[in-house]
Amino acid sequence: MLAALVACRKPMPISVDGSMQYTVFIQDDSGLSDASNFTEVNLIEKVRVTLTSNTYYSRDATPDQYTVYTDQDGKAVFDRLSLSSYNVLAEREVKISDAADGVQNTVFLRAVKLVNLNRQTHHVDTLKIGMTGSRGLMINEIYFCGPVNDANYVHDQFIELYNASGRQVHLDGMMFCKTAIDSFIGMDSVDYVKGIWLYQFPGQPLTGLSYPLNPGEFAVIAIDAYDHTQFIASSIDLRKADWEFFNPYQGDYDSPAPNIINIIPESSNDFFLSTLHGGLILTDGSEWQYGDYNERRRVQYVHIPINTVIDAVEYSSSRKSAKLLTYRVDAGLAGFGATRYSGKSTERRLPGFDSNNSTLDFETINHPTPGY
Amino acid sequence: MKRLKFLVYFILYVSIALPLGASDKRLKAVGDMSLAVPDRDSRINLYQWAGNVAWLKQNDSLNWMRYAARSDNEWGALHRHWDAKQRSRDDLLFSGQKHLDGQQTFYGSLMYTADFRLGLNRAIERQPYGLDPFVLADSTQGDMTFLGPKVNVAYNYWLSPKWYLGASLTYAINRGLKQQFTRPEIINRVVRAGLHAVYRINGNLSLGLSYGPYHIQDITKEVKQPDGKSPITYRYRGEYKFRLKVGTYERTATYEGFNLRPQIAWTSDRLNGVIMTNYYYQWHELFDGTITRYYDGYFQAEQYAMTTAWRYFAGMRKNTAISFAYHYRFTDGWAREPQAGLLFHRKRITRHHITIGASHKLYKPALMLAGEVQYDVRNPDEDDYLAHQYRKGTIANWQAHAGLEYALTPSWHLRTGLIYQEYDEADVWNYFGDYRGLRGTVGFGYRHVNWELDGVVQYGRKVNINDAGNDQRGVLNAALQFRQYF
Numbered sequence: 001m002l003a004a005l006v007a008c009r010k011p012m013p014i015s016v017d018g019s020m021q022y023t024v025f026i027q028d029d030s031g032l033s034d035a036s037n038f039t040e041v042n043l044i045e046k047v048r049v050t051l052t053s054n055t056y057y058s059r060d061a062t063p064d065q066y067t068v069y070t071d072q073d074g075k076a077v078f079d080r081l082s083l084s085s086y087n088v089l090a091e092r093e094v095k096i097s098d099a100a101d102g103v104q105n106t107v108f109l110r111a112v113k114l115v116n117l118n119r120q121t122h123h124v125d126t127l128k129i130g131m132t133g134s135r136g137l138m139i140n141e142i143y144f145c146g147p148v149n150d151a152n153y154v155h156d157q158f159i160e161l162y163n164a165s166g167r168q169v170h171l172d173g174m175m176f177c178k179t180a181i182d183s184f185i186g187m188d189s190v191d192y193v194k195g196i197w198l199y200q201f202p203g204q205p206l207t208g209l210s211y212p213l214n215p216g217e218f219a220v221i222a223i224d225a226y227d228h229t230q231f232i233a234s235s236i237d238l239r240k241a242d243w244e245f246f247n248p249y250q251g252d253y254d255s256p257a258p259n260i261i262n263i264i265p266e267s268s269n270d271f272f273l274s275t276l277h278g279g280l281i282l283t284d285g286s287e288w289q290y291g292d293y294n295e296r297r298r299v300q301y302v303h304i305p306i307n308t309v310i311d312a313v314e315y316s317s318s319r320k321s322a323k324l325l326t327y328r329v330d331a332g333l334a335g336f337g338a339t340r341y342s343g344k345s346t347e348r349r350l351p352g353f354d355s356n357n358s359t360l361d362f363e364t365i366n367h368p369t370p371g372y
Numbered sequence: 373m374k375r376l377k378f379l380v381y382f383i384l385y386v387s388i389a390l391p392l393g394a395s396d397k398r399l400k401a402v403g404d405m406s407l408a409v410p411d412r413d414s415r416i417n418l419y420q421w422a423g424n425v426a427w428l429k430q431n432d433s434l435n436w437m438r439y440a441a442r443s444d445n446e447w448g449a450l451h452r453h454w455d456a457k458q459r460s461r462d463d464l465l466f467s468g469q470k471h472l473d474g475q476q477t478f479y480g481s482l483m484y485t486a487d488f489r490l491g492l493n494r495a496i497e498r499q500p501y502g503l504d505p506f507v508l509a510d511s512t513q514g515d516m517t518f519l520g521p522k523v524n525v526a527y528n529y530w531l532s533p534k535w536y537l538g539a540s541l542t543y544a545i546n547r548g549l550k551q552q553f554t555r556p557e558i559i560n561r562v563v564r565a566g567l568h569a570v571y572r573i574n575g576n577l578s579l580g581l582s583y584g585p586y587h588i589q590d591i592t593k594e595v596k597q598p599d600g601k602s603p604i605t606y607r608y609r610g611e612y613k614f615r616l617k618v619g620t621y622e623r624t625a626t627y628e629g630f631n632l633r634p635q636i637a638w639t640s641d642r643l644n645g646v647i648m649t650n651y652y653y654q655w656h657e658l659f660d661g662t663i664t665r666y667y668d669g670y671f672q673a674e675q676y677a678m679t680t681a682w683r684y685f686a687g688m689r690k691n692t693a694i695s696f697a698y699h700y701r702f703t704d705g706w707a708r709e710p711q712a713g714l715l716f717h718r719k720r721i722t723r724h725h726i727t728i729g730a731s732h733k734l735y736k737p738a739l740m741l742a743g744e745v746q747y748d749v750r751n752p753d754e755d756d757y758l759a760h761q762y763r764k765g766t767i768a769n770w771q772a773h774a775g776l777e778y779a780l781t782p783s784w785h786l787r788t789g790l791i792y793q794e795y796d797e798a799d800v801w802n803y804f805g806d807y808r809g810l811r812g813t814v815g816f817g818y819r820h821v822n823w824e825l826d827g828v829v830q831y832g833r834k835v836n837i838n839d840a841g842n843d844q845r846g847v848l849n850a851a852l853q854f855r856q857y858f
Contacts, residue, residue, distance in 0.1 A: 017714040018757040119712035
């Protein structure tokens with residue numbers, strides 16, 4: 001009788017979690033590291049490799065993190081890992097001397113990767129590190145969730161741009177577009193991204209030279225460029241914002257900051273960012289067209305050709321949100337944990353750090369940092 | 373008139389604010405004895421010590437109704453990580469037993485419970501220290517209230533002179549609400565059934581068997597907060613590692629299983645005893661979502677237990693009772709994660725519990741004296757593979773009880789008692805630490821021809837041996853019970 005009753009009991013698994021091993025070889029892709037340590041495939045030592053779990057946290061609410069330095073064979077071994085997805089960050093500081101003037105400069109070699117450890121016990125990987133931050137203009141910070149408040153206040157949202165290139169770029173005629181609020185079948189195979197609302201910098205797209213941004217400079221674009229701390233103490237002062245989104249087709253308050261203007265008259269919204277899940281597209285402004293109309297949501301979509309996209313970032317407070325942007329412009333999601341009215345912000349791990357995957361490129365910070 | 377008003381208010385207050393639950397108020401008042409004192413509610417037989425409903429009729433031949441109220445309160449810093457700073461559990465109980473005819477007996481009870489947990493630290497589930505390693509928590513300390521009724525019915529049929537059959541059913545539903553972020557709502561539902569049989573070999577020896585399947589479901593609803601914020605919850609796997617979940621959802625935790633309990637009972641003029649073995653099996657599954665369900669983990673536990681209890685009546689008038697009980701239990705449980713079915717937690721617990729007690733009844737003066745010693749030792753052995761924590765260490769708890777009952781008149785009885793406790797926990801557990809406790813009990817009983825009234829108050833304090841200044845926990849329990857015989 002007992003045998004019949006316990007027939008449904010399951011056998012205990014033999015394989016245990018927390019016993020995975022991840023071995024990664026770090027390969028120098030830049031040729032800048034010390035040549036004496038090179039092997040045939042440029043495996044380099046003393047690279048700090050950090051694994052950050054996307055799955056497990058400790059009691060103090062920090063994600064599980066492990067750091068190992070590569071040995072002389074360029075190998076870093078991580079033991080006793082859990083079944084999880086990990087962000088792998090490899091970085092090494094390299095001193096370079098200029099032969100001409102003898103000045104020594106410090107550069108960082110970096111690489112980043114997302115790995116999913118499955119139930120296989122041993123995982124072996126190779127990571128190429130090199131110079132980062134040479135991709136040009138990019139969205140550096142998005143503050144979307146609003147300050148800590150009980151009044152549904154989100155007017156202090158802002159976007160920060162960063163010029164990671166070594167040359168001056170001009171913002172003339174560039175446009176900001178919000179991603180469509182629904183993903184659609186085939187979004188990874190069409191040559192455009194779908195969005196709503198278009199706000200444009202003044203000036204001539206592509207050729208204008210009136211609004212420069214120097215190398216290493218930030219530009220803060222506020223939804224409303226005024227001092228928000230007068231309304232919500234935990235908010236921020238955006239009077240020094242470089243730009244402000246302004247919609248002339250509604251009663252938007254126009255602060256002294258220069259305007260980025262709504263160019264679709266049918267749209268009567270200020271450029272408010274979704275407080276949970278959304279995306280931003282920065283385009284060169286040279287081309288766009290009207291797309292389909294969503295009857296249910298009463299939204300007119302616009303289509304932005306992918307080849308005009310300068311940068312795009314999708315964010316969500318939840319890691320499991322369905323993607324709205326094709327992986328061709330952003331393969332990940334920034335902003336995990338920046339829940340509505342939490343006062344948190346999301347910014348690149350380092351200014352200019354860009355691997356086209358916001359999960360890896362961005363981190364969530366406890367307080368917004370406009371302009372720095 | 374004033375006295376009458378006071379009495380009415382007092383009874384109303386006690387019945388609403390100070391509640392009760394079980395039926396052992398006399399034993400609670402005499403130093404909270406579990407075994408030493410022979411009593412209507414402490415008989416060593418198949419019903420009371422083995423939970424075999426088939427022995428309901430033989431346990432108690434009377435028809436009665438009982439109304440009771442109880443309030444159990446504790447407060448202070450001496451608690452585990454996920455426990456509440458202060459807890460107050462209030463019960464109202466109505467129960468009754470009726471012998472329908474010479475062959476059938478029916479028992480029924482209805483209890484309403486209000487369980488207030490104040491300053492509950494993060495955990496947002498009923499039993500964060502249950503067997504399974506899955507614990508739902510958030511980031512705040514807050515107040516949580518569980519409210520709900522519990523219904524229990526039992527039926528016993530005397531089939532033939534040698535065969536007795538029984539069936540029982542328990543249904544309980546509780547609704548829990550936390551007042552602070554993340555403001556979850558927990559719906560807890562319990563269904564337990566029981567099928568029981570007893571075969572009486574002769575006047576002394578009986579064999580029993582009970583089978584009890586059960587189903588428990590906890591539904592936790594995480595909703596958008598009133599200020600628009602999204603809930604952020606921590607889903608612990610073990611006590612150290614958790615996964616973060618952002619957003620609204622509904623989580624269902626299901627516990628299913630059964631127990632099978634073969635029993636032997638010996639009844640004679642001076643010696644009564646029961647030996648029971650118990651096989652207990654539980655599986656526990658977690659799901660997210662309502663329509664589409666996402667599997668979130670599995671836990672399984674098995675327990676093998678043996679309990680024996682004996683009481684011997686000595687003396688010409690059988691006014692001395694010597695009692696002994698021993699309980700052994702081995703628990704083996706493990707949990708696996710849902711993605712690849714890997715083992716992430718294993719727990720084995722061996723437990724021994726010994727009770728030795730004695731009582732003696734004097735006739736002049738009309739005094740009953742009782743003493744009891746309980747020793748409980750657990751040896752948990754736990755592997756937390758995610759946190760790479762292996763913990764093994766003894767948790768020992770011994771208690772000495774002393775009590776007396778004085779019959780002021782044939783109707784009035786005064787009772788009092790003391791309980792001294794020493795709790796010794798291996799450092800690896802980091803739950804309570806080592807503490808000592810002292811509690812005192814006072815109570816009364818009034819017997820009328822066909823009704824009786826019992827009351828008890830228990831007050832005490834537990835003090836951490838290493839941090840007596842800060843780490844204490846107070847206990848104040850009160851209960852009142854009225855029983856009427858028909």
